[in-house]
Amino acid sequence: MRNIKLVLEYDGSRYDGWQKQPGSNKSITIQDKVEAVLNKMEEEVVELTGAARTEAGVHAYGQIANFKTNTDLKTYEIKHYLNRYLPRDIAVMEALEVPERFHSSFNAKGFQYVYKITTGEVPSVFERKYNYYCFHKLDVSLMKKAAQSLIGEHDFKAFSDNKRMKKSTVRRMKNIEIKTGINSIDIILEADDFWPNMVRIIAGTLIEIGEGNMAPEYMEEILASGDRSKAGETAEAKGLFLMDVKYE
Incomplete structure (x- = not known):
């Protein structure tokens, strides 16, 4: 299984922060939006892990996230797919393949x-x-x-x-x-x-x-x-x- 690292930029104005909120039908988060596109790309449930749990209304120039996948798509194809289907206030600046043990949050210094x-x-x-x-x-x-x-x-x-x-x-x-x-x-x-x-x-x-x-x-x-x-x-x-x- 491949481990893909994303560098994300987003305008947090209309979102309830980075982290999805289980059990809430009204909250809209950055994680929700990105995972929805990844699920569509993979045709299966993908779990995205973010480095920082930015709060509601907070923006990012360089949020880091990673997810595990079996896709055969090249990293530039993953980047292009995400940017095609994500709303315009979220952008994937980079998509990189990283070692399997890389964890965007736990490895952050x-x-x-x-x-x-x-x-x-x-x-x-x-x-x-x-x-x-x-x-x-x-x-x-x-x-x-x-x-x-x-x-x-x-x-x-x-x-x-x-x-x-x-x-x-x-x-x-x-x-x-x-x-x-x-x-x-x-x-x-x-x-x-x-x-x-x-x-x-x-x-x-x-x-x-x-x-x-x-x-x-x-x-x-x-x-x-x-x-x-x-x-x-x-x-x-x-x-x-x-x-x-x-x-x-």
């Missing part, structure tokens, strides 16, 4: 996300679906200072919305960059893993610091407290993109 913010006097009509618009001018120097407190291995419980989290919330934040344009701010985060909403809570906290509602030194107190209520609001999903999944 890191994830990189970007949270996109726009500023300026008037919100852009064309960017409204893919950026968080901030009505206030942000002090990026304060945001950068606060972000440094998150680098390294920490317990990120304060940045998780899941109150019933039983697994360890310790994660290693490898890097945070904050890049600015004329009317844009990109917060780029890379860690060994992220919990649901973690990036958006960090982004929301950094936005509040940039607005002057929190001192940058307060980030260390939030981190040490493990208390979600001390962190900022969860930033809107539409500004978040999965950029890359890292493998050895």
